[in-house]
Structures are given as C-alpha cells and as structure tokens.
Amino acid sequence: MLNRRDLLKLSSVAVGSLLLPTGLRPAFAAGGDITIGAPLPMSGPFAANGKFGSMGTAMLVEEVGKVLDRKLSYLEIDTEGKPATAVRKVQEAMERGVTLFSGGILSSEALAMGKEVAKGKGVFITTAGADEITGSECNKSTFRWSVPTFGAIEQTVRPLIEQLPNAKRWYTITPQYVFGDGLLNAAKAIFKEKGIEHVGNSYHSLTEKEFSGYLTNAMAAKPDALLILNFGSQSSDTLRQAVSFGMKNRMTILLAWASGLEQFEALGPELMEGVYFGAQYWHGIDSPFNRELVAKVQTKHKMNPNYAFASAYLTTKILIDAAAKAGSADGPAVTQAMEGMKYAGLTGDEEIRAADHQVIKNYYLLKGKAKSAMKDKDDYADIISFGKSFQSPEQAQCKMA
Amino acid sequence: MNRASLHFLLAALVAIALPLFMRSGTLASEVLIFAMAAAACNLLLGYTGLLSFGQGIFFGLGSYAAGLTLLHTSVPLALALVLSAITGAVVATGVGWLSIRRQGVYFVMLTLAFSQFFYFLAYTFKDITGGDNGLLNIPRPAIGPFSLGESWTYYAFVAVLFLLLFAALQRVASSTFGRTLLAVRDNEERARAIGFPVRNFKITAFAISGAVTGLAGALHALLIGVAPLSNIDYHMSESILIMTIIGGTGNLFASVLGAGFYVIVSDLLSSIWPRWLLLLGGLLIVVALFMQKGLWGLLERLVEALPMGRKSSINSSIEPPIQPESEGRGI
Structure with a gap:
C-alpha cells in the first residue's frame, strides 16, 4: 500500500517535476554521480520480476558505493511492461545524462530499448529472452547475459535424451512467436540428429491460459516425453494442467525455459517432483561468486536470490567493472571494455563475446525434488547437468554495425 | 471571443506551456499525440454517442503504416504521415460500416471483437509487423531542411500538427455535419426521421476519427522509433477511452486535458509507487460517480465559483446536448 514515505515522495516529485520550470529543476545525475539506469517492469503483469531486478541493482550499487572516484547511484525506471513506455523513459533518462543501463526483462521492451540506447551511444545489458538481441538485431550498445534459445535446448533436451534412452517419442507445446519457434527449431534439430520421433506439436497464442485441449492432443499421441516450450505463467499453467491430467506419471516432462525460484515457489514441490526444468540461474550453483552472493542476500534480505535478483546484480556489476576498467563511464569506452571481458560470474567463468555481445555462460538442467527430500524451503530442485552451447555470431545472424 | 476560438486558444496555450513546465520533450510529445487520439475518440463518443473500443486499431495501424513506409521506401515524411492517416480512415470506415449495424452493447462488443481481430492479425503476420517484438528501427527523417532528431524539435513538429488537427476537428464539430452528429447522439430516431442519412454520418465520423488516430499512431512510432504490438492492443483503445472520459466528452479541448492528465499522472505515479x-482505478471511479463532465466540468465549476466567473461563466463554452425544440410537437 501507499505508505507515508511514498506519499511524501509523491508530493515532492509532483511539485518538483511539474511546477518548476525546466531551468530551476535540479539536473539529474548532477554532481558527478555515475547513474545506472534500471529499466524494469515495476508495474503491470511482470511487476514481481521487476521488483527483484531492482533489488539486485540497488544492492550492488549500494555495495560498491563509488567508482572512478564518483558516487554511484541508480535510477529505477518503470517500463510498465510496455515497449513504448520503456523507450520513452529511456530517452528521458539519456537526456538527463544516464548512459549505462541494466534491465529489460521482456523481449519486446529490451529490443526497443537496445535500439534507443544505441542511438544515444550508451550501454545496455539485459537478460531478456529474444535471440534477436544478440542475433539479427544486435548492435554496438546492447549486451545480453541470458543464454539464447539454442543453448537452452542444447543443455536440456540433449542431456535428457542421453539420460532417458528409451524416451523415443517426444511431443512439444509451443507459443507461436519468434521465441517459441527458436526453441522448437533447436529441439527439432536434436530430434532429427538423435533419431527421436517428434510425434506432434501444439502451437498456442501468447495470450492463451487454457491448455487442456493441447494436453489432450499430447496424450493422444502417446509420447514418452512432453517438452513444454512456453514460459512464465503460461508454462506454470501448462504444467499444472498436465499434472492434473496425470501426465507426470505417464511420461517425462521437461519445461525448457523456467524462471527458477520465483516460479518454483508458485508451483510447489508436489507439482515439481520428478519434472525437469531448464534454468539460466539457480541459487544452488556451486561457484565462488554465487556462493558469495547467496550469503550476502541471505544476510541482507533473509531470502535466497532468484533469477531476476541475481542477474540484475551481476549485469550491474559488469557495467560498473567495465567502467572502472575503461576509466570512464562514457558509453563507447564502457562498450569497448566489455567486449571480450572475462570474469568470475554467477555460473562460473563467464565471457562476453565481442562479435555479438553475447555472454557465454552455463545453462542448467534441474530436476524437481520430493517435498520430503528438500533440505530447506527453497530446495526445490537438484542440478542434473549444465554446460555452454552457443551458435556462432554468424549462425545467430549478428552483423554488428 | 466565441467558444471555438477560446478552445483553440487554450489548446495553443497547452502546446506553448508544455516545454516551459516539463523537462522531457518526449513526454511532452506523447501528451500531444494522445491528445489528438483522445480528441478523435471524443468525436465518436462525445459528439456521436459511439463508445468505440476500436481506436487502438487505428492507432496501431497508423504506427505500422508509417513504420513500414519509412523502412521500405524513400518517400518523404509528410507523405508517410498522410498514408498513415489514410490507412486509419480506410480501416475505420470498414470497422464503422460493420459495427454501426448494431447499437448499444452489441456495437461495443463488435468494436472489441475487431480490436482482437486486428491484434491477432498483427501478431500473426510477424514478418510484416515484427509480431511480439514490434517493428523496429523506424527512422525519424528530416522534414525539408529541419532535422527532427532532437526531442524538443520533434515536439515542435508534433505541436504544429496537433494545432492544425485540433482546428480541423473543431471545424468539423462546428459544421452542419458536426451539429448533425450531436442530433444523432441525442435522438437518433428523430434525426433519421428528419431525413438525415444517419448511417453515412456515423461512418464518416468513424473515418475522420480513424484518420486522426492513425496519424497520432504514426507520430508515436516516429517518437519512439518502434511500432510495438501494444500499440494495436485493446489496452490502447482502453487508454484512449479513459483519457477521453477523464477529460470530459463535452468538447474537444476536454480531451486535451484528459490526455495530458493521464499521460503526466501515469508517468509521475509509476515512478513513485508500483501499484x-x-x-488510476480509484480516480476513474470518482470521475464516473461525481465528475461526469470530467476535468473540464471540474474546471467549469471552479471558474463558476470565482466572483468574475459567476458573471462570465465558461458554461457557455460547453457543448450542450441538443434538446428537442418542442417536446410535445414531435417530429
């Protein structure tokens, strides 16, 4: 709810922003601060992700405090989950001197913001899903931490086929747009290579909420494995309905693009037990940087970091480290410092590929645990395997301008 | 000063005042772009009595038309904008022609259905529209010798178009055609019985509204360099309707107030509180319950409360509902 502090902020900003003429208003980022813009969906359907993303950026900025002898600050930008609003607010932030941005959870927002930041010669690092970000729409200013659809399928479908040699018939459920097709095409290539029979695919729209029809078709095809290729609430709904149809007992279920802890909390161990999940990040990753982050977040926030939190923390750190390395917060200098940068990241050793600005990192195959096997309230899954699979920049169709 | 001149003067004052009181040229441009869309919506809602959820269609198609023209051809910006307006008008004519076959809730449902239809068309033909990712890389070319790259320069361009369109809409509203729309709004049967081609009038109102909304969509695409799928979503129709209702449906300037209030307050509140x-929902409830003439009605009451306002009330500047000349005489 709106508390007193919010009300005071509201009043002061209202007066400051609207009533004072331009010249009288304090310039943003004045006094030599380096400001990290965090364009995230703080309101609207993806507000929960935005909230954790903002917490991640805020924690890192607070922790580092200063870089290049300049105070660090951050600007939370509510994109409202709308590309148009996102671009407009990024334009405004750039007009006020912000050049470094970490955020953009939704693909449509991230693609549009990347273009805008490139126009202003800033730097933007995102965790959004669209392959075009470091593929056909790549640009000099935009970097992407998350593994593309190709790698997500390579690191989930392939190891699962190896683990389940008798699962010869697979059925897929796919959202009908670029992201879904990216996952589906990568899966089909593996099926073909491994001699797997792709017994059927159900396409659904981006606004679909009812999946029972698709699941009935899937059951009729009698597959050994069900590959769910949608994400977010749609993948949760698909899984819930599949489990209620008893499909978990009849076949192996793999949800290739899960969002991790925040999604698992909503699903619960009863639904998750025995189900496989693909994930960009899991707080149980055994890497020095991740162990350190988990400890810090547990101390400060009394929780484990989820994907939105951890990725925002890391991407903000990348920007700040690059600025320190470049000796400048100017966009082109930071871009140059980021290209080819190697660092100890959340998933172990990570590297930013210079040719397409894609971060080369691990992707994880998790398996849901029984409630009785959970060591703590967040111990929903075990890591089964992980690895790095990436197309070349040419295969990804990146032509860096 | 007559009513139309006063409203135009107020619109011009808004266009001049925004750069003085706002720090963002982008936000100021967005205010005027949505003011155009809301004024066009008002022509349907306030003047014709048609609650259309199809405004997002024309806005989105205007964005796509401008984007595709500028991306794939080398036509001048002015022509791209004209094409967007024509696209909006043509599609609005079709949507209007089919929707006005029904009245009341069925009319609203038809416009909602068209809204969904066009959304899914845009979503499905991703090779043309960019689908969920939107149509990217839309350039903002210069107009003659003037570069529009800088946000306040673009604002000036939008402001000129806004004032031209506002004047044009005012002319439409005060013409015989506009007066007849009011007659249709107040008593459609009587207007028909008098001999007005009500159906053609409504379709024409749709076409004009579609043209202006299409142009607003095109200006929005140029503003942000993207034609996102959300521009053709029914939420866009909803937003434009909310702006129109918040402002008040009594006259065209009320829509400018509504759009300004909605865009600026949304921007302000979203930076303060995620919920x-x-x-905004609470505000709409207040408007629906206590301020049915919207912000304009509130302004009117405030002016009336002033000592000088009692003498020269701005009440006269509100478009009154047309009353039958004689209730007993019939038509």
Missing part, C-alpha cells in the same frame, strides 16, 4: 494503477 499506481490502483490510484
């Missing part, structure tokens, strides 16, 4: 939509 800002709750406040």
Whole structure:
C-alpha cells in the first residue's frame, strides 16, 4: 500500500517535476554521480520480476558505493511492461545524462530499448529472452547475459535424451512467436540428429491460459516425453494442467525455459517432483561468486536470490567493472571494455563475446525434488547437468554495425 | 471571443506551456499525440454517442503504416504521415460500416471483437509487423531542411500538427455535419426521421476519427522509433477511452486535458509507487460517480465559483446536448 514515505515522495516529485520550470529543476545525475539506469517492469503483469531486478541493482550499487572516484547511484525506471513506455523513459533518462543501463526483462521492451540506447551511444545489458538481441538485431550498445534459445535446448533436451534412452517419442507445446519457434527449431534439430520421433506439436497464442485441449492432443499421441516450450505463467499453467491430467506419471516432462525460484515457489514441490526444468540461474550453483552472493542476500534480505535478483546484480556489476576498467563511464569506452571481458560470474567463468555481445555462460538442467527430500524451503530442485552451447555470431545472424 | 476560438486558444496555450513546465520533450510529445487520439475518440463518443473500443486499431495501424513506409521506401515524411492517416480512415470506415449495424452493447462488443481481430492479425503476420517484438528501427527523417532528431524539435513538429488537427476537428464539430452528429447522439430516431442519412454520418465520423488516430499512431512510432504490438492492443483503445472520459466528452479541448492528465499522472505515479494503477482505478471511479463532465466540468465549476466567473461563466463554452425544440410537437 501507499505508505507515508511514498506519499511524501509523491508530493515532492509532483511539485518538483511539474511546477518548476525546466531551468530551476535540479539536473539529474548532477554532481558527478555515475547513474545506472534500471529499466524494469515495476508495474503491470511482470511487476514481481521487476521488483527483484531492482533489488539486485540497488544492492550492488549500494555495495560498491563509488567508482572512478564518483558516487554511484541508480535510477529505477518503470517500463510498465510496455515497449513504448520503456523507450520513452529511456530517452528521458539519456537526456538527463544516464548512459549505462541494466534491465529489460521482456523481449519486446529490451529490443526497443537496445535500439534507443544505441542511438544515444550508451550501454545496455539485459537478460531478456529474444535471440534477436544478440542475433539479427544486435548492435554496438546492447549486451545480453541470458543464454539464447539454442543453448537452452542444447543443455536440456540433449542431456535428457542421453539420460532417458528409451524416451523415443517426444511431443512439444509451443507459443507461436519468434521465441517459441527458436526453441522448437533447436529441439527439432536434436530430434532429427538423435533419431527421436517428434510425434506432434501444439502451437498456442501468447495470450492463451487454457491448455487442456493441447494436453489432450499430447496424450493422444502417446509420447514418452512432453517438452513444454512456453514460459512464465503460461508454462506454470501448462504444467499444472498436465499434472492434473496425470501426465507426470505417464511420461517425462521437461519445461525448457523456467524462471527458477520465483516460479518454483508458485508451483510447489508436489507439482515439481520428478519434472525437469531448464534454468539460466539457480541459487544452488556451486561457484565462488554465487556462493558469495547467496550469503550476502541471505544476510541482507533473509531470502535466497532468484533469477531476476541475481542477474540484475551481476549485469550491474559488469557495467560498473567495465567502467572502472575503461576509466570512464562514457558509453563507447564502457562498450569497448566489455567486449571480450572475462570474469568470475554467477555460473562460473563467464565471457562476453565481442562479435555479438553475447555472454557465454552455463545453462542448467534441474530436476524437481520430493517435498520430503528438500533440505530447506527453497530446495526445490537438484542440478542434473549444465554446460555452454552457443551458435556462432554468424549462425545467430549478428552483423554488428 | 466565441467558444471555438477560446478552445483553440487554450489548446495553443497547452502546446506553448508544455516545454516551459516539463523537462522531457518526449513526454511532452506523447501528451500531444494522445491528445489528438483522445480528441478523435471524443468525436465518436462525445459528439456521436459511439463508445468505440476500436481506436487502438487505428492507432496501431497508423504506427505500422508509417513504420513500414519509412523502412521500405524513400518517400518523404509528410507523405508517410498522410498514408498513415489514410490507412486509419480506410480501416475505420470498414470497422464503422460493420459495427454501426448494431447499437448499444452489441456495437461495443463488435468494436472489441475487431480490436482482437486486428491484434491477432498483427501478431500473426510477424514478418510484416515484427509480431511480439514490434517493428523496429523506424527512422525519424528530416522534414525539408529541419532535422527532427532532437526531442524538443520533434515536439515542435508534433505541436504544429496537433494545432492544425485540433482546428480541423473543431471545424468539423462546428459544421452542419458536426451539429448533425450531436442530433444523432441525442435522438437518433428523430434525426433519421428528419431525413438525415444517419448511417453515412456515423461512418464518416468513424473515418475522420480513424484518420486522426492513425496519424497520432504514426507520430508515436516516429517518437519512439518502434511500432510495438501494444500499440494495436485493446489496452490502447482502453487508454484512449479513459483519457477521453477523464477529460470530459463535452468538447474537444476536454480531451486535451484528459490526455495530458493521464499521460503526466501515469508517468509521475509509476515512478513513485508500483501499484499506481490502483490510484488510476480509484480516480476513474470518482470521475464516473461525481465528475461526469470530467476535468473540464471540474474546471467549469471552479471558474463558476470565482466572483468574475459567476458573471462570465465558461458554461457557455460547453457543448450542450441538443434538446428537442418542442417536446410535445414531435417530429
């Protein structure tokens, strides 16, 4: 709810922003601060992700405090989950001197913001899903931490086929747009290579909420494995309905693009037990940087970091480290410092590929645990395997301008 | 000063005042772009009595038309904008022609259905529209010798178009055609019985509204360099309707107030409180319950409360509902 502090902020900003003429208003980022813009969906359907993303950026900025002898600050930008609003607010932030941005959870927002930041010669690092970000729409200013659809399928479908040699018939459920097709095409290539029979695919729209029809078709095809290729609430709904149809007992279920802890909390161990999940990040990753982050977040926030939190923390750190390395917060200098940068990241050793600005990192195959096997309230899954699979920049169709 | 001149003067004052009181040229441009869309919506809602959820269609198609023209051809910007307006008008004519076959809730449902139809068309033909990712890389070319790259320069361009369109809409509203729309709004049967081609008038109102909304969509695409799928979503129709209702449906300037209020307050609240939509919902409830003439009605009451306002009330500047000349005489 709106508390007193919010009300005071509201009043002061209202007066400051609207009533004072331009010249009288304090310039943003004045006094030599380096400001990290965090364009995230703080309101609207993806507000929960935005909230954790903002917490991640805020924690890192607070922790580092200063870089290049300049105070660090951050600007939370509510994109409202709308590309148009996102671009407009990024334009405004750039007009006020912000050049470094970490955020953009939704693909449509991230693609549009990347273009805008490139126009202003800033730097933007995102965790959004669209392959075009470091593929056909790549640009000099935009970097992407998350593994593309190709790698997500390579690191989930392939190891699962190896683990389940008798699962010869697979059925897929796919959202009908670029992201879904990216996952589906990568899966089909593996099926073909491994001699797997792709017994059927159900396409659904981006606004679909009812999946029972698709699941009935899937059951009729009698597959050994069900590959769910949608994400977010749609993948949760698909899984819930599949489990209620008893499909978990009849076949192996793999949800290739899960969002991790925040999604698992909503699903619960009863639904998750025995189900496989693909994930960009899991707080149980055994890497020095991740162990350190988990400890810090547990101390400060009394929780484990989820994907939105951890990725925002890391991407903000990348920007700040690059600025320190470049000796400048100017966009082109930071871009140059980021290209080819190697660092100890959340998933172990990570590297930013210079040719397409894609971060080369691990992707994880998790398996849901029984409630009785959970060591703590967040111990929903075990890591089964992980690895790095990436197309070349040419295969990804990146032509860096 | 007559009513139309006063409203135009107020619109011009808004266009001049925004750069003085706002720090963002982008936000100021967005205010005027949505003011155009809301004024066009008002022509349907306030003047014709048609609650259309199809405004997002024309806005989105205007964005796509401008984007595709500028991306794939080398036509001048002015022509791209004209094409967007024509696209809006043509599609609005079709949507209007089919929707006005029904009245009341069925009319609203038809416009909603068209809204969904066009959304899914845009979503499905991703090779043309960019689908969920939107149509990217839309350039903002210069107009003659003037570069529009800088946000306040673009604002000036939008402001000129806004004032031209506002004047044009005012002319439409005060013409015989506009007066007849009011007659249709107040008593459609009587207007028909008098001999007005009500159906053609409504379709024409749709076409004009579609043209202006299409142009607003095109200006929006140029503003942000993207034609996102959300521009053709029914939420866009909803937003434009909310702006129109918040401002008040009594006259065209009320829509400018509504758009300005909605865009600026949304921007402000979203930076303060993530649940800002709750406040907006509350405001709509207040408007629906206590301020049925919207912000314009509130302004009118404030002016009336002033000593000088009692003498020269701005009441006269509100478009009154047309009353039958003689209730007993019939038509």
